[in-house]
Amino acid sequence: MTPRGVDRPDRSDPLDGVRPGGRRSWWLREALAAEPKELAADVAAQPLAGDARADVAILGGGYTGLWTAIRLSELVPGARVVVVERDICGGGPSGRNGGFVTGWWDELPALIARFGEAEAVRSAKAIDAAIEEIGTFTAANGIDAWWTPNGFLSVSAAPAQDGAWTEATEACARLGFGDRWRALTADEVAARVRSPAFRAGAFMATAATVQPAALARGLRRVALERGVVIHERTRVERFGDGIVTTSSAEGAGRLVADQVVVALNAWAAAWPQFGRRLVTWSSYVVLTEPIPDRLAEIGWTGGEGIADSRFTLHYGRTTPDGRIALGGGGGRAGFGGQIGAAFTSDAGSARRAAEGLRRWFPALADIRIEDAWGGPIDITDDHRPWFGTLPDGRTHFGIGYSGNGVGPAVLGGRILAALAAGRARDDEWASLPIVGVTPRAFPPEPLRYLGARAIREAIVRREQAEEDGRRPNRIALELSRLPKRLGYHIGPE
Helix, strand or coil, X not given: CCCCCCCCCCCCCCCCCCCCCCCCCHHHHHHHHCCCHHHCHHHHCCCCCEEEEEEEEEECCCHHHHHHHHHHHHHCCCCCEEEECCCCCCXXXXXXXXXXXXXXXXXXXXXXXXXXXXXXXXXXXXXXXXXXXXXXXXXXXCCCCCCECCCEEEECCCHHHCCCCHHHHHHHHHCCCCCCCEEECHHHHHHHCCCCCCCCEEEECCCEXXXXXXXXXXXXXXXXXXXXXXXXXXXXXXXXXXXXXXXXXXXXXXXXXXXXXXXXXXXXXXXXXXXXXXXXXXXXXXXXXXXXXXXXXXXXXXXXXXXXXXXXCEEEEECCCCCEEEEECCCCECCCCCCCHHHCCCHHHHHHHHHHHHHHCHHHCCCCEEEEEEEEXXXXXXXCCEEEECCCCCEEEEECCCCCCHHHHHHHHHHHXXXXXXXXXXXXXXXXXXXXXXXXXXXXXXXXXXXXXXHHHHHHHHHHHHHCCCCCCHHHHHHHHHHHHCCCCCCCC
């Protein structure tokens, strides 16, 4: 019972008055609270000031940068590897994402169209190996990242989404991998989780979930233990020809390196070397109070990650203490690669995620939303990451994970370490067909921003109408189809 004088939560507002942007994600707050004081930023990863030297400089302290640093410590023991991070490790998307670790079997038809059957299968199997490696690595290094290898469930949440997986499940079956991505009936979906919105679906057994920030901070700890130097709260101002200039509260810095790895995720869109190949959009996550008994009532006790089949998908997972974290990709586009308040403090986008939770599980409408946060995702023309080397021959990059980077970043770390160590020619990872393939360029600004904003809104409106059983507005329908007609695989048919 609510005491007198205390405001009751407004259940008409699905956010319950919670607003994103005021503090770090719940994931990162939990991870930092569990971290020993000797690993704090001002002790273990002080800002860079003055001149420094490195064999390999890594720009970005998220998953890609940290996995690259760890792999370099194995490939080139004794090499001086320096990581520069503008915030703290895990402060970016690596500490804000939904914690889904999924493979590429659902992308198999697109991979086949791009690379052929053999290389498509090799790429999908490489991601599976990367996913498995997260489990073995975290166990071996004492990283408590809530590793839960219980699979991923894709569902139809409206008639327009029915069969979205069919082409991929049939391709997997035809090539002998029918167990990797298989169709489920509506009854089989209901056996895993009961929702009045869910219809049939598909299941990926090799997928998992993690506590994303705990994984990022665990990788940071391991990197430090292996002699990697990390400078947090250090902003990169320029890079080129092996010279990285930085700024921080401690002053200007200059890092000279033989090799440079750019692992900036969505922030890479602000740099001219990458900006035309990326579109940035925001994605928001809401987190409920602990409700283990209510999860049991709807049968969601297996720990699977779940996503619907929208392009602006809703994605949800549970936590060990019985919460639901549910995200929505229907956020806003960024201008010129700048990551501003629209990516962290947009209550409207967070509200869409909360409304998605209510639609999935109307029986949980009375459940309190305790937290909400947002962050950027960087999207390429075909939704796959982009790895390669700039013309100078010494600057390597891995970006464009399009919101699905937890597993591929492990693979990315291996690829980038091989490139930086000069081992690419003999490395099985660096020889994958996804390396060196340049995504199609998007229009220049302001056309990129205006087009992305208009098309994104059209897609959101179309998919909302389809979920509500309404006929989509014709203008929204035609705009949502425009990317595919122009050759960009970033929207519905």
